[in-house]
Amino acid sequence: MLYRLPLIAFILALCIAPFMLHGYPMLMLNYVGLSVIVVLGLVLLTGVGGLTSFGQAAFVGMGAYAAAWLTTTQDWNPWLTLLAGLLLTTVAAVVLGWVTLRMSGHYLPLSTLAWGIAIYLTFGNSQTLGGQTGITGIPPLSLFGWQLTESWQFHILIWAVVLSIIWTVHNMLDSREGRAMRALKGGTLMAEAMGVNTTRFKIILFVLAAQYACVAGWIYAYMQRFVNPTPFSLGQGIEYLFMGVVGGIAELWGGVVGSFLYALPREWLHSHLPSLLGRSGSFEGIIFGVLMIIILQRAPEGLWPHLHRLWPRRVSAPDALSNAAAAPLDSRLRPARGELILQLNAVTKRFGGLVANNAISFEVRAGEVLALIGPNGAGKSTLFNCISAVSPPSSGSIRFLGKPVERCDSRKVARMGMSRTFQHVRLLPRMSVLDNVALGAHLRGRHSFVASAWRLDRAQEQRILATARDALERCGLCEKAHLPAGSLPLGQQRVVEIARALAADPSLLLLDEPAAGLRYLEKRELGILLGRLRKEGLAILLVEHDLDFVMELADRVVVMDFGEKIAEGLPQEIRRHPAVIEAYLGGVGDAA
């Protein structure tokens, strides 16, 4: 309960604010609230999804102009203009998102700059929208016959919207859908391998952020009763991003704190600096520029994580008791031991003139560990990528559980029961171990983000967490469930990746160099774990450089060199195979 005190204090402060503040301070608090609404969208987009946008002010403008134009010229009911604004923003965000979100690196922020400018110029140059003068004479907003004309009335509306957004987004992030959204930061390769449709989630985040901005613009229009293009400029879009960064863009409360810490001092400096300096001018921009640099240097994650450290902590682990009774998700029917799981037939992969894999064929059966080994550059990772549908082979066939998969994408093969780990660990370091593992069960759940926002997914969520806990228990890491994944040593992080793959309930486990960077004892424990999984009937294909580890664990070994399969057999046969000795040691001694 103690950890809730700051939240209760904040809500109480909001409740008593209308009695304490009047006139300009009240209006300022409303402006801060409107900024919070926009910044919360940016927390979702940038902090959660890792997508940077400078163009949110344009969506605020769409909400404001839709309200202003439709009420003044078409005599629409103000609440209908909200629906129209949301529809307009959604369509614009889907179209813009579809075009820009597939761009990576600096192209995305640059394209948000471009649309921010374009939409702003449209407002200023359109005679229908009143050009630079804008639209005046917007009628007051009324609710149940009650006209909203006073600042304190808007205060209630604005902060009710803020708190609802915080509550629904908090719920959403604490769910299957939220984990999928957060997985975007782990890179497309990992997220897609877990079955997350990354394009869909990027667009959802983009649309939600645009809709929040639209709501802020809509309220702004009825609060001001006139609109012009100035508040929707690119500069304002950049300021919203600053607010998020100052507060801590990765956290919802960071967005709230950032809006307060940015908007209030800025306004104070704007009004007082000219008199302090004895000349007029916008000097606050200079001071803010310097402050931004200091904050970015001293607190790159924003101020909220530092403030949060002062907060009373939640004592019990979040789901320790709540999901104790929930049953794990239903498992798929496992293939019988010895059944054919994976079959490669003459798989060839070319990169231009280079043949990275040349007509490779082998099989993996249920309940066996097949190791793929070979010197550097032999073509193992390329083949691994073909099997896990990261890139299609140039020719040849790959059949998984009897079905061709060489033209499938990662999500499809994940859905069919193929799950993988990565050579370079790809966990979400700030997320708990349990949540990371639960991401593996993404495809086994159904509920949408709307259901999650309203907590209608709790029964399913409990089962997903029970499944994740089950997978952690199989891997012997249950007691680490609530630690941030990034705080674990590398060896345990690799095991967490295996647990995440197990949460998908796979028939085939693909492990990419699972023993890399592990110490002797960690390797032994990993060997015991994989041996146990084999006993459970899982088929395991691993790419590995550590020959001792491979020879002790694998049932069969496939050896590659220069893109060719040079040997296949039992570990003891491979050890003495002349071609393998030649490839590894240049013809001297034993392969391991």
Ligand SMILES: Nc1ncnc2c1ncn2[C@@H]1O[C@H](COP(=O)(O)OP(=O)(O)OP(=O)(O)O)[C@@H](O)[C@H]1O
């Ligand atoms: N995307 C690519 N474009 C061009 N060539 C590539 C590409 N990916 C891999 N190759 C080449 O294919 C060959 C096989 O590389 P691959 O990474 O599959 O080998 P590997 O056996 O996994 O090596 P390592 O053990 O060092 O990871 C190498 O010559 C590599 O340079």
